[in-house]
Amino acid sequence: MAVSPAFSICQCEFSSPLRFIPRKKARPLFSNLQDGSEQPSSEPAAIELEFLGPDGKGDVLKTSVKSGEKVLRNVMRENKLELYGLYGKLMNCGGGGSCGTCIVEILEGQELLSQPTSAEKKHLKQKPGTWRLACQTIVGDKSNAGRVVVQRLPQKKK
Known part of the structure; x- marks a missing residue:
């Protein structure tokens, strides 16, 4: 049975065979440091997070x-914390910053978080300055350490 040319496998020819170039040996990252000097820590600083319930108790x-x-949203999801109210459970954007339903209130440690994004400014313009969108808030900046207290679902607070 003959195969028609329209369905044949591509018969490409290469003018030269592929060559694999071995990588150069990696240099030590801190080769300029002399003996006895301290090397910077390779571990980033840690941020301690405390999550309070919607009523601030419990x-x-x-x-x-x-x-x-x-991102704060990912931390909350990994720890199986309730992030959304009823509407947010049905209509959230999955962390894209387009719905404004993952609101949290930062009670302590606001300076340890990233600056508010344009999406946060848009969705929270008539809300208190301590409210943030969890999907847009990066915890720390790789150099700072400290404690952040987060209240979930502040819109339910009495």
């Missing part, structure tokens, strides 16, 4: 994350 979840590596 169970307090405490966790620690490396500074500058996680």
Whole structure:
């Protein structure tokens, strides 16, 4: 049975064979440091997070994350914390910053978080300055350390 040319496998020819170039040996990152001098720590600073319930009472979840590596929404989801109200459970954007339903209130440690984004400014313009969108808030900046207290669902607070 003959195969028609329209369905044949591509018969490409290369003018030269592929060559693999070995990588150069990696240099030590801190080769200019002399003996006895301190090397910078390779571990980023840690941020201690405390999550309060919607009413500010009840169970307090405490966790620690490396500074500058996680968005607050991801930390909350990893710890199985309630992030959305009823409307947000049905209509959230999945962390894109377009719906404004993942609101949290930062009670302590606002200076340890990233600056508010344009999406936050748009969705929270008539809200208190301590309110943030969890999906847009990066915890730390890889160099700072400290404690941040977060209240979940501040819109439910009495």
